Amino acid sequence: MTKFLATTALVAVLSLPVYAAQPAEGEKLAEDQSLSFWILDAIKTLDPQLTESRTDSDMIRQLFEGLMTQDDTGAMVPGMAESHDISDDKLTYTFHLRDAKWSNGDPVTAGDFVYAWRRAADPETASEYAWFVELMNLENATAVVKGEASPEELGVTAIDDKTLEVKLSKPTPYFLKTLDHATTYPAPQKVIEEHGQQWTQPGNLVGNGAYVLKSHDLGVKATAVKNDQYYDAENTIIDEVNFITVNDQNIALTRYQAGEIDWFNLIPAGQYPKLKEEFPDEAISVPWACSYGYVFNLSEKGPEALKDLRVRQALSYAIDRDIIVDKVLQGGQKPAYYWTHWAMEGFEEPEIEMANWTQPERMEKARELLTEAGYGPDNPLKLKLMYNTSEDHKKIAIAVQQFWKAIGVELTLENYEWKVFVDKGNNQDFEVQRYAWCADYNEASTFLDWFRTDGDNNGMWSNEEYDQLLADAATEENPAENYKKMEQLLIGDMALAPVYHYAQPNMIKPDLRGVPLDNVMGDWYAKNLYRVAE
Structure with missing residues (x-):
C-alpha cells in the first residue's frame, strides 16, 4: 500500500508512486476493456462543485481527480499532489502538484484548485455542498459561504503553478480524508467561462481524470473514454466506461444476466441469498x-x-x-x-x-x-x-x-x-x-x-x-x-x-478485476480495474 507523505514543513518532499491497475502474474488481459456500470437514477450534474449525488460522484470521479485519491482499501494515496507538508501547528498544508494536464492539453495548476474551492464556497455558485468547505475548516470558510467575506479570502492560495497552500481555521485530523471529494476537485476556469452551464456537455467538458466524457443520453447512458492526456494513461487499462441508468433494479438484474451490465451494485431486496447460491463467484456483499x-x-x-x-x-x-x-x-x-x-x-x-x-x-x-x-x-x-x-x-x-x-x-x-x-x-x-x-x-x-x-x-x-x-x-x-x-x-x-x-450486495462479472471490495466507502476508479481473458 502506498503511503501519502505527512510531514512538518522542515522535512524534504518526496515523490511517491501512484496507485494503478495491477494485473496479477500470469493473468492475460481480455481484448475488450470496456466497463458497463449500473446506476439507479439519471445523472443530475457532472459539475464537481454542484453535485450532491452519489450517482453523479461515481462518474465525476472518472472525469476529474483531486489532490488525493484512494487505494483499494480506502487509504488516501497521491492524486494530483505528489506529496504535501504540514506545519507544526497543523494549520497550514502545502501541496506539491505533479506534472499533469487537462484533457485539452493545458497544464493542471494550483490555481485550478484555488478557483474550484472559491467557486464551491461562493454563494453565487449556489452549491448544495458549500457547507463541505466549512467542514474542511478552511480559513474564513463560514464567512465566505454566508456572503460575509469575498471568495478571495478563503484559506487557499497558489504559491506558484505547482504549489498549493491551504490554511485551516483549526487543526482538523480528518482534513486529508476530505481531499478526494468531488467538491475539492479542480475546475477549468477558462472552459467554464466560455461555455457557462453547458461546460459539462460532451465535447465541452474538460477534465483532469483518467477519462473524458464522450456522450451522455440523459437517463439512459453516459460514456467516458480513456483520456490520453492523463498523467498515468499508460497504466490505465479500462478504455471505456459506460454508466447505464435503469430505474428498476429487477430489470437491471435481467440486463446484468444478459451481459449488458458488468457491475450491478444493488441487488434487489430479497434476492441476494438465492443469487449467492447460484452465482457464488459473482454475488458479493460488503x-x-x-x-x-x-x-x-x-x-x-x-x-x-x-x-x-x-x-x-x-x-x-x-x-x-x-x-x-x-x-x-x-x-x-x-x-x-x-x-x-x-x-x-x-x-x-x-x-x-x-x-x-x-x-x-x-x-x-x-x-x-x-x-x-x-x-x-x-x-x-x-x-x-x-x-x-x-x-x-x-x-x-x-x-x-x-x-x-x-x-x-x-x-x-x-x-x-x-x-x-x-x-x-x-x-x-x-x-x-x-x-x-x-x-x-x-x-x-x-x-x-x-x-x-x-x-x-x-x-x-x-x-x-x-x-x-x-x-x-x-x-x-x-x-x-x-x-x-x-x-x-x-x-x-x-x-x-x-x-x-x-x-452493498453486488453482482460482478467474474472477468472483472480490481473492484475495491475492502473499501467501506464504496469509492472506485475505473483506472484501477481491468478485465481478464476467460
Whole structure:
C-alpha cells in the first residue's frame, strides 16, 4: 500500500508512486476493456462543485481527480499532489502538484484548485455542498459561504503553478480524508467561462481524470473514454466506461444476466441469498458506509404532529428493523438504532436505549406515546411519507406503512423521481422523507455534520449542545466520545428514525478485476480495474 507523505514543513518532499491497475502474474488481459456500470437514477450534474449525488460522484470521479485519491482499501494515496507538508501547528498544508494536464492539453495548476474551492464556497455558485468547505475548516470558510467575506479570502492560495497552500481555521485530523471529494476537485476556469452551464456537455467538458466524457443520453447512458492526456494513461487499462441508468433494479438484474451490465451494485431486496447460491463467484456483499432512515420535517412547513417528541419516538419505535433487513432486504444490511455507519474508521457504538428492547416492547411504548400525544381511534395520526423511485424504497415504505398502521397511524406514500424528490427535500416540502447518507470521507463526522444547525439536514433539527460537541470534535485526537454523545442527543430527540446500515450486495462479472471490495466507502476508479481473458 502506498503511503501519502505527512510531514512538518522542515522535512524534504518526496515523490511517491501512484496507485494503478495491477494485473496479477500470469493473468492475460481480455481484448475488450470496456466497463458497463449500473446506476439507479439519471445523472443530475457532472459539475464537481454542484453535485450532491452519489450517482453523479461515481462518474465525476472518472472525469476529474483531486489532490488525493484512494487505494483499494480506502487509504488516501497521491492524486494530483505528489506529496504535501504540514506545519507544526497543523494549520497550514502545502501541496506539491505533479506534472499533469487537462484533457485539452493545458497544464493542471494550483490555481485550478484555488478557483474550484472559491467557486464551491461562493454563494453565487449556489452549491448544495458549500457547507463541505466549512467542514474542511478552511480559513474564513463560514464567512465566505454566508456572503460575509469575498471568495478571495478563503484559506487557499497558489504559491506558484505547482504549489498549493491551504490554511485551516483549526487543526482538523480528518482534513486529508476530505481531499478526494468531488467538491475539492479542480475546475477549468477558462472552459467554464466560455461555455457557462453547458461546460459539462460532451465535447465541452474538460477534465483532469483518467477519462473524458464522450456522450451522455440523459437517463439512459453516459460514456467516458480513456483520456490520453492523463498523467498515468499508460497504466490505465479500462478504455471505456459506460454508466447505464435503469430505474428498476429487477430489470437491471435481467440486463446484468444478459451481459449488458458488468457491475450491478444493488441487488434487489430479497434476492441476494438465492443469487449467492447460484452465482457464488459473482454475488458479493460488503459493508458500505451509508445509513438509511426517515427524516422528520421539523421546520415551519412540517406538520404540527411531528413537533411532539412523543410522536417521533412512537414512529421510530414501531419500525421493525429486523424484518426489514432479514425479510425484506436480505443483503447483509444491519438494523440501525443510531445514524453513523458502524464500520466508519474509529467509530465506537453509542448506547441507545431502544436498541436493547424487544420489538414487542417498542410497539407497546409506541402505542402508549401516541395515546399520550392525543392520538387514537377517534383522532388518528395522518402522515405522508415521501420516497424516490426504487422498488426497494417502495418495499420498505410499504412495510413501514404496515408497522405504523399497527399503532394507529394512517400513512400515505408519495413516490417522486429523483430530481423532484431532491428539490422537495431541500425545500422542506414533505412531512416524512426517506433519506440515506453515504460518507464523504471515512470518519464519523461525515454523518453527524448533516445534522448541524447550519448544516444541510432537510428536517431542520437543531441542538446547540450537539453543535458544540461537533465543533469540539474537530480538534480532538480521539473524538469518539463526542460522537457517542451526539448520537445520543440525535436519537434522544428523534431527529430521524434510523432504519438500517447499508451493505452493498453486488453482482460482478467474474472477468472483472480490481473492484475495491475492502473499501467501506464504496469509492472506485475505473483506472484501477481491468478485465481478464476467460
